[in-house]
Amino acid sequence: MIAELISVGTELLLGNIVNTNAAYLAQECAQLGLSCYYQSVVGDNMPRLRAALLAALERSQVVILTGGLGPTTDDLTKETAADALQMPLEMDRHSMERIEAYFAGIGASMTENNRKQALVPHGAIVLDNDNGTAPGLILEKEEKRVILLPGPPNELRPMFEKSVRPYLAAICPGTLYTRTVKICGMGESKVAARIQDLIDRQTNPTVAPYAKSGEVHLRVTARAQDEKEGARLVKPLVRELKERFGMHVYTTDPEVTLERAVVDLLLANRLTVSTVESCTGGMLSSRLINVPGVSEVFKSGFITYSNKAKRKIVGVKKSLLQKYGAVSLQVAEEMAAKACSLTKSDVSVSVTGIAGPDGGTKEKPVGLVYIGCCVCKKTTVKEYHFSGDRAKIRELSVAAALTLMRQCILEYYSQMTFGKQ
């Protein structure tokens, strides 16, 4: 079955936003076994959108449109699709009630233009929007399916998962079965070089590396009749990859992020954790705290951006700061150790570095970062040299801190096990 994506929005044509929805939906369609040969982007313009939709319907069975479902007069995706498919719009009482409830829930008054969002083409399947006001729609007409989804990714993705994926799975024979082997603490080229032989001889399943910030994901994909056959096909290759990358593999579960893997490790070992951050300024704790259930393990976090804060808040000695500087192995070590004792946590992690654009010197250039991790009173510090802008250096520091935490905890427990043997 052939699917096609049409993204609607002048902001895409002007390059104001990057089309992440297209990548997300393309990936989802591929996994469902739908073939995608075309994607297109058109503006909020009825004749051009209509032409694009009709062209897509000529060559594809499923057309997914995103964007243009908002409350303003600019937004006309629904109106255009209803007109092209000759399915007149009518008020949907259920959607109207949900929109009213949405505004009541956030304690805001509904404006008149939101009523437009409850209009749906006659005979459409209405998809509830749990994160906004625009419902999604599935229009079925003579073996063709047109699916309309809201543009904001935080509305589109949950709606796709809840309603569209099951709908499409039911009408698509065959599947693309995917497993992701997630690797931390090793660069992309090194990972790629280690699997070149597997890539060269691959047919089904295939493996492809994707660089994430501070991580590399190896995506193993098999074309199969069903989930079960897919699982059988990918299994040997996933096992091979796990053997090759050993401890660097932190999960093969698509839902598990690096911070989740770390929190799970803390939970499993009943360890509590605290953070002390300088250049990352709360980005590390924020990633940990995005994991539901983190309250079981997270004690406190400190953002000690200035030297004074490092002294006053966590008690780094003035002499140490003067002798080695705030960005040094010694200060990173002290920050981690003090955080543990101050909060009575089992684990702590410290980050101190030069994120730029200013503040770099010849001896301590922008991108120099020290990360310390203390596990049950044993502190490890590592030196890193990152490149990129301020945001990138901070992001890479956070990934490195999570990687180091994982490594230190694993090593601590493997040594304990050794000791017992």
Added chain:
Amino acid sequence: MIAELISVGTELLLGNIVNTNAAYLAQECAQLGLSCYYQSVVGDNMPRLRAALLAALERSQVVILTGGLGPTTDDLTKETAADALQMPLEMDRHSMERIEAYFAGIGASMTENNRKQALVPHGAIVLDNDNGTAPGLILEKEEKRVILLPGPPNELRPMFEKSVRPYLAAICPGTLYTRTVKICGMGESKVAARIQDLIDRQTNPTVAPYAKSGEVHLRVTARAQDEKEGARLVKPLVRELKERFGMHVYTTDPEVTLERAVVDLLLANRLTVSTVESCTGGMLSSRLINVPGVSEVFKSGFITYSNKAKRKIVGVKKSLLQKYGAVSLQVAEEMAAKACSLTKSDVSVSVTGIAGPDGGTKEKPVGLVYIGCCVCKKTTVKEYHFSGDRAKIRELSVAAALTLMRQCILEYYSQMTFGKQ
């Protein structure tokens, strides 16, 4: 003049990569005054690519193709364009020498398939690639221009800047001039309703709202002969928008983010700041610390996710936590006040809320967030009801905290001014 983008690559159709090139080129084209009505993505497939190129040439004067210029047999963008425009391929000695020099430079041996990259359509303008082996190409045929660029962004962008932008600037009369009026503390529908009359009667310039997380950006765009005329055209509309939204407008500078506006306000008033975060867990301080130069104003940040941390770290009274609960107006107020006194900061901001997915009750549902802001000992607390998943609720809380900080500082100083009168 009308331009159109065609991105070539199966990895885009499979959603393995996000099409950042399209956003980059779209933005560049808009700035050059080229109108873009369509973007499309096709795979490495000759008949489909040929059809897409011919369709684009029907409706646009400039067609920019990206990707598919690599050395492998998969890559056939150049071959397809040469065939569609009937410009036979021939060896380009200059490109061949550059490719050989490139491999010598990185100390690698050239493989036979790289020779293919030195083949260019007869009569093409060859664009040197300073960061890879595939040269770019401009093909001119009867008032139409087809531009071929390599897919990797680090090759495409420098090539565009060095060669394509000057080429297009020479053939494009006029420009698109844009200003963005950035609004905080007001929802998208409310903003849209307030400018409906402007949208309804707009011709040149135009205004369009874009919802960001917790903000709305109004993009004012004018078609003009040059930058100067553009500035003159947008000025009255920008002034009108600033009047309508008053204090909600935090900037009209495209480079200024909300956190930057807040840091600038702190710097201008020589105020220091500290943060105490519960559900946002460092996300607020992290956004502030992403602003270069923040070290002048940022004192300390505390992540007090647990009740114990709220008590031990910032000294929230146990009785208060027991009586009102951690997510309450009273605790938010105490967190903010204590943070100021503890760190001797002029300003502090506190966030406590229920980000979900668990932890909600009927009285205190998921999405309930209290934010406190203390400015020179005067504390303001506001109650918010956000909807969305955990990440979304936390993101909206951070935007609301920045908005509240800005509001409290502005109000404090406007009252001081009143007092003096």
